[in-house]
Amino acid sequence: MSEKITIYFEGKPVTVDAGVTVAVAVLEHSHSHNEGNYTSINPVSGERRGPNCLMGVCFECMVTIDGVPNQQSCLIVARDGMKVERQTHMQETL
Template sequence: MTYRMTFRGATVPAEPGQSVAAALVAAGILDWRTTRKEGRPRGLFCGIGICFDCLITVDGVPGERACLVPAADGMRLGDGTDTGDDPAGPGPGKEDGDAASA
């Protein structure tokens, strides 16, 4: 059974057992949010929930790590622009995923 999720108005297929991030990447979608300060594209980076680069909105819940959320049929995925501040992020004025912020 193939699941169907919605992202940016398009249907994204997913297989049972895939994460949201894996399904997006398999569909050719490599970024789904941008950094707040400089608008740099972000998507899957570490794949294990450590880096927070893959934040996405899932069914209206912002700030979900796409690499950890199992794909499910009918999921509505947001573009990550409404994820808000991440308490585990690098701090004010820093960009997640930038080497300078580490």
């Protein structure tokens, strides 16, 4: 039996296996709750985008994590208490 952690996705608690990436956690939660498997919205077309390559090449899985925008969810391991939000547009980082 795997250790479980809780992240907060769009403000809702989500329990996932320790060691999974944020992308996997979001996809599992979205699929099981029929919320649509996407992590961001394309700022130009308005199209919903989600993890595609799962190895950091395509940048389709961008999310905001703990208030920091433009995070590649497929490269970041989920940690207990993490706050994850879908990203609706690209944000500038300082």
